[in-house]
Amino acid sequence: MIKKIKIKELRIGMFVHDFNCGWMDHPFIKRRLTINTDAALEKVKKIGIEDLYIDTSRGLDVKKTPAPPPPERIVIKETKSEVLKTIQRESIKEEEIPKTITYQEEIDNAKEILSETKDVLVEAYDNVILGKETNLQALHPIVDVMVESISRNKDALISLLRVKEGDDYTFMHSLSVSTMLITFAKTxxxxxxxxxxxxxxxxxxxxxxxxxxxxxxxxxxxLSDDEFALIQNHVVEGLEILNKDRSVSDIVLKVTAEHHERLDGSGYPNGLSGDQISLAGQMAAIVDVFDAMSSDRIFVSGIPPVVAINEIFKSRANHFKEDLVNKFINFIGIYPVGTLVKLESNRTAVVIESNHLRPIIRIVYENISRKKLMSRPIDLSQGTGLNDRIIGYEDPARIGLDMMQVMELAQLRY
Ligand SMILES: [Fe+2]
Structure with a gap:
Protein backbone atom coordinates (compact mmCIF):
# COMPACT_ATOMS: atom_id res chain seq x y z
CA MET A 1 0.00 0.00 0.00
CA ILE A 2 1.29 3.44 -0.95
CA LYS A 3 1.21 5.78 2.04
CA LYS A 4 2.18 9.43 2.50
CA ILE A 5 4.20 9.97 5.68
CA LYS A 6 6.02 12.84 7.39
CA ILE A 7 9.78 12.84 6.89
CA LYS A 8 10.26 12.53 10.67
CA GLU A 9 8.39 9.19 10.52
CA LEU A 10 10.85 7.70 8.03
CA ARG A 11 12.95 4.88 9.50
CA ILE A 12 15.31 2.10 8.47
CA GLY A 13 13.45 -0.76 6.80
CA MET A 14 10.94 1.41 4.99
CA PHE A 15 10.65 1.36 1.20
CA VAL A 16 10.51 4.84 -0.34
CA HIS A 17 8.05 4.91 -3.21
CA ASP A 18 8.31 8.60 -4.09
CA PHE A 19 10.21 11.53 -2.60
CA ASN A 20 7.33 13.88 -3.35
CA CYS A 21 9.59 16.48 -4.90
CA GLY A 22 10.92 17.34 -8.31
CA TRP A 23 13.33 14.98 -9.94
CA MET A 24 16.09 17.60 -9.83
CA ASP A 25 15.44 18.29 -6.15
CA HIS A 26 16.78 15.02 -4.74
CA PRO A 27 20.21 13.39 -5.15
CA PHE A 28 19.13 9.81 -5.93
CA ILE A 29 19.19 8.31 -9.42
CA LYS A 30 16.15 6.20 -8.61
CA ARG A 31 13.16 7.51 -6.79
CA ARG A 32 12.34 4.14 -5.21
CA LEU A 33 14.66 2.53 -2.67
CA THR A 34 14.80 0.69 0.64
CA ILE A 35 16.19 2.69 3.55
CA ASN A 36 18.67 0.15 4.90
CA THR A 37 21.36 2.25 6.58
CA ASP A 38 21.62 5.30 8.85
CA ALA A 39 23.55 7.05 6.08
CA ALA A 40 20.69 6.53 3.60
CA LEU A 41 18.19 7.76 6.18
CA GLU A 42 20.22 10.91 6.80
CA LYS A 43 20.66 11.52 3.07
CA VAL A 44 16.89 11.47 2.56
CA LYS A 45 16.28 13.75 5.54
CA LYS A 46 18.78 16.27 4.12
CA ILE A 47 16.70 16.71 0.93
CA GLY A 48 14.54 19.17 2.86
CA ILE A 49 11.16 17.63 2.05
CA GLU A 50 8.32 17.60 4.58
CA ASP A 51 6.67 14.37 3.50
CA LEU A 52 7.16 11.49 1.12
CA TYR A 53 5.48 8.27 -0.05
CA ILE A 54 6.36 4.79 1.21
CA ASP A 55 5.20 1.38 -0.05
CA THR A 56 4.22 -0.71 2.98
CA SER A 57 3.99 -3.87 0.86
CA ARG A 58 7.76 -3.63 0.25
CA GLY A 59 9.00 -2.31 3.61
CA LEU A 60 8.07 -1.34 7.14
CA ASP A 61 4.98 0.73 7.93
CA VAL A 62 4.84 3.65 10.37
CA LYS A 63 4.02 2.66 13.95
CA LYS A 64 0.41 2.89 15.14
CA THR A 65 -0.92 4.46 12.01
CA PRO A 66 -4.36 5.93 12.58
CA ALA A 67 -7.04 4.81 10.16
CA PRO A 68 -7.21 7.10 7.15
CA PRO A 69 -10.24 9.40 7.05
CA PRO A 70 -12.97 8.48 4.59
CA PRO A 71 -12.49 10.15 1.21
CA GLU A 72 -14.19 13.51 1.06
CA ARG A 73 -16.95 13.88 -1.44
CA ILE A 74 -16.09 16.51 -3.99
CA VAL A 75 -18.03 19.65 -3.19
CA ILE A 76 -19.53 21.47 -6.11
CA LYS A 77 -18.16 25.01 -6.13
CA GLU A 78 -20.68 27.81 -6.02
CA THR A 79 -18.37 30.39 -7.49
CA LYS A 80 -16.75 30.28 -10.84
CA SER A 81 -13.01 30.66 -11.30
CA GLU A 82 -11.64 34.00 -12.39
CA VAL A 83 -10.56 32.58 -15.70
CA LEU A 84 -14.05 31.28 -16.43
CA LYS A 85 -15.65 34.59 -15.44
CA THR A 86 -13.24 36.61 -17.55
CA ILE A 87 -13.64 34.46 -20.61
CA GLN A 88 -17.44 34.50 -20.31
CA ARG A 89 -17.63 38.23 -19.58
CA GLU A 90 -15.53 39.10 -22.56
CA SER A 91 -17.26 36.52 -24.77
CA ILE A 92 -14.00 35.68 -26.46
CA LYS A 93 -14.70 34.03 -29.79
CA GLU A 94 -12.34 31.70 -31.56
CA GLU A 95 -11.49 34.16 -34.33
CA GLU A 96 -10.80 36.94 -31.79
CA ILE A 97 -8.10 35.04 -29.95
CA PRO A 98 -5.04 37.09 -30.77
CA LYS A 99 -2.37 34.39 -30.98
CA THR A 100 -1.40 30.88 -30.19
CA ILE A 101 0.63 30.72 -27.00
CA THR A 102 3.12 28.13 -25.85
CA TYR A 103 2.26 25.04 -23.87
CA GLN A 104 4.07 26.38 -20.81
CA GLU A 105 2.13 29.66 -21.02
CA GLU A 106 -1.24 27.89 -21.21
CA ILE A 107 -0.67 25.10 -18.70
CA ASP A 108 -1.68 26.96 -15.50
CA ASN A 109 -4.82 28.19 -17.21
CA ALA A 110 -5.59 24.65 -18.37
CA LYS A 111 -5.16 23.31 -14.82
CA GLU A 112 -7.70 25.80 -13.52
CA ILE A 113 -10.16 25.00 -16.30
CA LEU A 114 -9.78 21.29 -15.64
CA SER A 115 -10.47 21.68 -11.94
CA GLU A 116 -13.61 23.70 -12.70
CA THR A 117 -14.79 21.25 -15.33
CA LYS A 118 -14.26 18.22 -13.10
CA ASP A 119 -16.49 19.70 -10.40
CA VAL A 120 -19.36 20.44 -12.77
CA LEU A 121 -19.03 17.09 -14.51
CA VAL A 122 -19.00 15.16 -11.25
CA GLU A 123 -22.24 16.91 -10.31
CA ALA A 124 -23.81 15.94 -13.64
CA TYR A 125 -22.70 12.32 -13.24
CA ASP A 126 -23.89 12.24 -9.62
CA ASN A 127 -27.34 13.33 -10.77
CA VAL A 128 -27.45 10.34 -13.10
CA ILE A 129 -26.40 7.94 -10.34
CA LEU A 130 -29.04 9.39 -8.00
CA GLY A 131 -31.72 9.22 -10.71
CA LYS A 132 -32.17 13.01 -10.69
CA GLU A 133 -32.92 15.08 -13.75
CA THR A 134 -29.81 16.11 -15.65
CA ASN A 135 -29.31 19.68 -16.77
CA LEU A 136 -26.68 19.30 -19.38
CA GLN A 137 -27.24 22.86 -20.57
CA ALA A 138 -25.18 23.89 -17.52
CA LEU A 139 -22.11 22.26 -19.06
CA HIS A 140 -22.07 24.44 -22.19
CA PRO A 141 -20.15 27.41 -20.67
CA ILE A 142 -17.53 25.01 -19.35
CA VAL A 143 -17.10 23.45 -22.78
CA ASP A 144 -16.77 26.94 -24.31
CA VAL A 145 -13.86 27.59 -21.95
CA MET A 146 -12.25 24.30 -23.00
CA VAL A 147 -12.62 25.30 -26.66
CA GLU A 148 -10.89 28.61 -25.92
CA SER A 149 -7.99 26.89 -24.16
CA ILE A 150 -7.53 24.48 -27.08
CA SER A 151 -7.60 27.42 -29.48
CA ARG A 152 -4.77 29.07 -27.55
CA ASN A 153 -2.73 25.87 -27.25
CA LYS A 154 -3.99 22.47 -28.33
CA ASP A 155 -1.66 20.43 -26.10
CA ALA A 156 -2.18 21.88 -22.60
CA LEU A 157 -5.57 20.38 -21.65
CA ILE A 158 -4.94 17.13 -23.50
CA SER A 159 -1.63 16.55 -21.73
CA LEU A 160 -3.14 17.07 -18.26
CA LEU A 161 -5.63 14.32 -18.99
CA ARG A 162 -3.07 11.70 -19.98
CA VAL A 163 -2.49 10.70 -16.35
CA LYS A 164 -5.77 9.54 -14.85
CA GLU A 165 -6.39 9.06 -11.16
CA GLY A 166 -7.77 5.58 -10.45
CA ASP A 167 -11.26 6.22 -9.06
CA ASP A 168 -11.95 9.06 -11.44
CA TYR A 169 -11.14 7.11 -14.57
CA THR A 170 -14.51 7.35 -16.37
CA PHE A 171 -14.88 11.09 -16.13
CA MET A 172 -11.18 11.75 -16.72
CA HIS A 173 -11.51 9.60 -19.85
CA SER A 174 -14.63 11.58 -20.85
CA LEU A 175 -12.81 14.88 -20.36
CA SER A 176 -9.91 13.58 -22.39
CA VAL A 177 -12.16 12.40 -25.23
CA SER A 178 -13.90 15.77 -25.07
CA THR A 179 -10.70 17.80 -25.48
CA MET A 180 -9.44 15.55 -28.25
CA LEU A 181 -12.79 15.63 -30.07
CA ILE A 182 -12.80 19.44 -30.00
CA THR A 183 -9.26 19.49 -31.41
CA PHE A 184 -10.09 16.82 -33.98
CA ALA A 185 -13.19 18.80 -35.05
CA LYS A 186 -11.07 21.93 -35.51
CA THR A 187 -8.59 19.88 -37.54
CA LEU A 223 -15.04 -10.63 -18.03
CA SER A 224 -17.71 -13.31 -18.44
CA ASP A 225 -19.97 -13.05 -21.50
CA ASP A 226 -22.78 -11.68 -19.34
CA GLU A 227 -20.51 -9.07 -17.75
CA PHE A 228 -19.18 -8.03 -21.15
CA ALA A 229 -22.75 -7.65 -22.45
CA LEU A 230 -23.58 -5.50 -19.43
CA ILE A 231 -20.64 -3.20 -20.13
CA GLN A 232 -21.53 -2.98 -23.82
CA ASN A 233 -24.99 -1.92 -22.74
CA HIS A 234 -23.57 1.42 -21.50
CA VAL A 235 -24.30 2.77 -24.98
CA VAL A 236 -28.03 2.02 -24.72
CA GLU A 237 -28.12 3.22 -21.09
CA GLY A 238 -26.39 6.44 -22.12
CA LEU A 239 -28.88 7.14 -24.89
CA GLU A 240 -31.75 6.53 -22.51
CA ILE A 241 -30.35 9.13 -20.10
CA LEU A 242 -29.58 11.69 -22.79
CA ASN A 243 -32.89 11.33 -24.63
CA LYS A 244 -34.66 12.64 -21.51
CA ASP A 245 -32.82 15.95 -21.85
CA ARG A 246 -34.23 18.13 -24.62
CA SER A 247 -31.12 20.32 -24.77
CA VAL A 248 -28.97 17.44 -26.03
CA SER A 249 -27.86 17.91 -29.65
CA ASP A 250 -27.83 15.39 -32.45
CA ILE A 251 -24.02 15.25 -32.40
CA VAL A 252 -24.02 14.27 -28.73
CA LEU A 253 -26.53 11.49 -29.43
CA LYS A 254 -24.62 10.24 -32.50
CA VAL A 255 -21.29 10.10 -30.65
CA THR A 256 -22.86 8.29 -27.71
CA ALA A 257 -24.62 5.82 -30.00
CA GLU A 258 -21.74 5.19 -32.41
CA HIS A 259 -18.39 5.48 -30.60
CA HIS A 260 -18.06 1.67 -30.46
CA GLU A 261 -19.23 1.07 -34.04
CA ARG A 262 -16.54 0.17 -36.60
CA LEU A 263 -16.23 0.85 -40.32
CA ASP A 264 -16.36 -2.88 -41.25
CA GLY A 265 -19.50 -3.53 -39.18
CA SER A 266 -17.64 -5.34 -36.38
CA GLY A 267 -18.60 -2.83 -33.67
CA TYR A 268 -21.56 -2.53 -31.33
CA PRO A 269 -24.41 -2.06 -30.49
CA ASN A 270 -25.87 -2.08 -34.02
CA GLY A 271 -23.04 -3.34 -36.21
CA LEU A 272 -23.27 -0.23 -38.40
CA SER A 273 -20.79 0.00 -41.27
CA GLY A 274 -19.27 2.59 -43.60
CA ASP A 275 -21.26 5.77 -43.99
CA GLN A 276 -24.04 4.43 -41.77
CA ILE A 277 -21.75 5.81 -39.04
CA SER A 278 -21.78 9.62 -38.83
CA LEU A 279 -18.60 11.67 -39.16
CA ALA A 280 -18.81 12.57 -35.46
CA GLY A 281 -19.24 8.88 -34.54
CA GLN A 282 -16.21 7.88 -36.63
CA MET A 283 -14.05 10.61 -35.10
CA ALA A 284 -15.16 9.67 -31.59
CA ALA A 285 -14.28 6.00 -32.21
CA ILE A 286 -10.66 6.89 -33.03
CA VAL A 287 -10.29 9.25 -30.07
CA ASP A 288 -11.95 6.82 -27.65
CA VAL A 289 -9.66 3.94 -28.62
CA PHE A 290 -6.53 6.10 -28.51
CA ASP A 291 -7.31 7.42 -25.04
CA ALA A 292 -8.22 4.00 -23.65
CA MET A 293 -4.97 2.47 -24.95
CA SER A 294 -2.52 5.23 -24.09
CA SER A 295 -3.80 6.60 -20.79
CA ASP A 296 -1.58 6.40 -17.77
CA ARG A 297 -2.89 5.90 -14.31
CA ILE A 298 -0.68 7.41 -11.63
CA PHE A 299 1.63 4.45 -11.11
CA VAL A 300 0.69 2.34 -14.14
CA SER A 301 1.61 3.32 -17.66
CA GLY A 302 -0.65 2.79 -20.65
CA ILE A 303 1.00 1.81 -23.88
CA PRO A 304 3.14 4.60 -25.34
CA PRO A 305 1.12 7.00 -27.54
CA VAL A 306 3.34 6.14 -30.48
CA VAL A 307 2.39 2.44 -30.11
CA ALA A 308 -1.32 3.30 -29.72
CA ILE A 309 -1.13 5.45 -32.86
CA ASN A 310 0.50 2.54 -34.68
CA GLU A 311 -2.31 0.20 -33.62
CA ILE A 312 -4.92 2.65 -34.90
CA PHE A 313 -2.94 3.09 -38.11
CA LYS A 314 -2.96 -0.70 -38.62
CA SER A 315 -6.76 -0.71 -38.13
CA ARG A 316 -7.40 1.92 -40.79
CA ALA A 317 -9.68 0.77 -43.59
CA ASN A 318 -11.08 -1.98 -41.31
CA HIS A 319 -12.12 0.00 -38.26
CA PHE A 320 -11.50 3.63 -39.14
CA LYS A 321 -11.45 5.77 -42.29
CA GLU A 322 -7.91 6.30 -43.52
CA ASP A 323 -8.15 10.05 -44.07
CA LEU A 324 -9.58 10.54 -40.58
CA VAL A 325 -6.76 8.46 -39.06
CA ASN A 326 -4.20 10.62 -40.91
CA LYS A 327 -5.83 13.81 -39.65
CA PHE A 328 -5.92 12.44 -36.11
CA ILE A 329 -2.21 11.58 -36.20
CA ASN A 330 -1.50 15.02 -37.57
CA PHE A 331 -2.94 16.85 -34.58
CA ILE A 332 -2.07 14.42 -31.80
CA GLY A 333 1.54 14.13 -32.99
CA ILE A 334 3.65 10.99 -32.93
CA TYR A 335 5.27 12.24 -29.72
CA PRO A 336 2.65 14.10 -27.64
CA VAL A 337 3.72 16.54 -24.91
CA GLY A 338 5.00 14.62 -21.89
CA THR A 339 6.39 11.71 -23.92
CA LEU A 340 9.83 10.54 -22.83
CA VAL A 341 12.06 9.80 -25.81
CA LYS A 342 15.46 8.20 -26.42
CA LEU A 343 17.94 10.21 -28.44
CA GLU A 344 20.62 8.82 -30.73
CA SER A 345 23.21 10.53 -28.50
CA ASN A 346 22.27 8.10 -25.68
CA ARG A 347 20.38 10.74 -23.74
CA THR A 348 16.75 10.92 -22.70
CA ALA A 349 14.48 13.89 -23.36
CA VAL A 350 10.94 14.95 -22.58
CA VAL A 351 8.70 16.39 -25.30
CA ILE A 352 7.60 19.91 -24.35
CA GLU A 353 5.83 20.92 -27.60
CA SER A 354 4.46 18.29 -29.96
CA ASN A 355 5.17 18.70 -33.65
CA HIS A 356 4.62 15.42 -35.49
CA LEU A 357 8.02 13.74 -35.85
CA ARG A 358 10.11 16.73 -34.79
CA PRO A 359 8.88 18.10 -31.48
CA ILE A 360 10.52 20.61 -29.15
CA ILE A 361 12.32 18.65 -26.42
CA ARG A 362 14.30 19.17 -23.23
CA ILE A 363 17.11 16.72 -22.44
CA VAL A 364 16.72 15.40 -18.89
CA TYR A 365 19.05 12.42 -18.54
CA GLU A 366 22.46 11.26 -19.66
CA ASN A 367 22.25 7.48 -20.00
CA ILE A 368 25.95 6.57 -19.76
CA SER A 369 26.91 8.72 -16.76
CA ARG A 370 23.37 8.28 -15.29
CA LYS A 371 23.28 12.01 -14.58
CA LYS A 372 20.18 14.15 -14.48
CA LEU A 373 20.21 17.10 -16.86
CA MET A 374 17.99 20.07 -17.59
CA SER A 375 18.85 21.41 -21.02
CA ARG A 376 17.35 24.42 -22.74
CA PRO A 377 14.45 23.63 -25.09
CA ILE A 378 15.63 22.21 -28.39
CA ASP A 379 13.43 22.55 -31.46
CA LEU A 380 14.08 19.46 -33.59
CA SER A 381 12.08 20.93 -36.47
CA GLN A 382 14.65 23.71 -36.84
CA GLY A 383 17.59 21.38 -37.20
CA THR A 384 19.73 23.78 -35.22
CA GLY A 385 21.47 23.55 -31.89
CA LEU A 386 21.55 19.78 -31.71
CA ASN A 387 23.05 17.14 -33.94
CA ASP A 388 20.69 14.48 -32.66
CA ARG A 389 17.44 12.66 -33.37
CA ILE A 390 14.73 10.65 -31.64
CA ILE A 391 15.24 6.90 -31.94
CA GLY A 392 12.31 5.72 -29.85
CA TYR A 393 10.16 5.88 -26.77
CA GLU A 394 11.72 5.67 -23.29
CA ASP A 395 10.05 3.95 -20.34
CA PRO A 396 9.92 6.54 -17.50
CA ALA A 397 10.37 3.80 -14.86
CA ARG A 398 13.80 2.97 -16.28
CA ILE A 399 15.17 6.27 -15.02
CA GLY A 400 13.12 6.30 -11.83
CA LEU A 401 10.22 8.51 -12.93
CA ASP A 402 6.47 8.04 -13.04
CA MET A 403 4.20 9.70 -15.58
CA MET A 404 3.20 12.52 -13.24
CA GLN A 405 6.87 13.48 -12.80
CA VAL A 406 7.48 13.36 -16.54
CA MET A 407 4.55 15.74 -17.02
CA GLU A 408 6.04 18.06 -14.38
CA LEU A 409 9.31 18.16 -16.33
CA ALA A 410 7.35 19.02 -19.48
CA GLN A 411 5.49 21.82 -17.74
CA LEU A 412 8.54 23.70 -16.45
CA ARG A 413 8.64 27.18 -17.95
CA TYR A 414 11.49 28.28 -20.14
FE1 LIG B 1 -17.85 3.73 -24.40
Missing part, protein backbone atom coordinates in the same frame (compact mmCIF):
# COMPACT_ATOMS: atom_id res chain seq x y z
CA UNK A 188 -11.29 18.71 -39.99
CA UNK A 189 -12.54 22.29 -40.41
CA UNK A 190 -15.50 22.38 -38.01
CA UNK A 191 -15.98 25.88 -36.54
CA UNK A 192 -18.07 28.00 -34.21
CA UNK A 193 -20.83 26.64 -31.99
CA UNK A 194 -20.48 23.14 -33.44
CA UNK A 195 -17.18 22.79 -31.57
CA UNK A 196 -19.10 23.05 -28.31
CA UNK A 197 -21.33 20.16 -29.40
CA UNK A 198 -18.29 17.96 -30.09
CA UNK A 199 -16.94 18.84 -26.64
CA UNK A 200 -20.30 18.01 -25.04
CA UNK A 201 -20.36 14.72 -26.95
CA UNK A 202 -17.00 13.74 -25.45
CA UNK A 203 -18.19 14.56 -21.94
CA UNK A 204 -21.38 12.53 -22.37
CA UNK A 205 -20.36 9.59 -24.58
CA UNK A 206 -19.83 7.15 -21.68
CA UNK A 207 -22.46 8.51 -19.29
CA UNK A 208 -24.25 5.15 -19.47
CA UNK A 209 -21.35 3.67 -17.48
CA UNK A 210 -22.76 5.44 -14.43
CA UNK A 211 -25.47 2.75 -14.49
CA UNK A 212 -23.02 -0.17 -14.44
CA UNK A 213 -21.98 -1.63 -11.07
CA UNK A 214 -18.43 -0.54 -10.20
CA UNK A 215 -17.31 -4.08 -9.38
CA UNK A 216 -17.97 -5.03 -13.01
CA UNK A 217 -16.76 -1.77 -14.55
CA UNK A 218 -13.43 -1.98 -12.68
CA UNK A 219 -13.08 -5.75 -12.65
CA UNK A 220 -9.49 -6.80 -13.25
CA UNK A 221 -9.00 -9.77 -15.54
CA UNK A 222 -11.34 -11.46 -17.95
Missing amino acids: VGIKGDLLNQYGMAGLMHDIGKMKIPLNILNKPGK
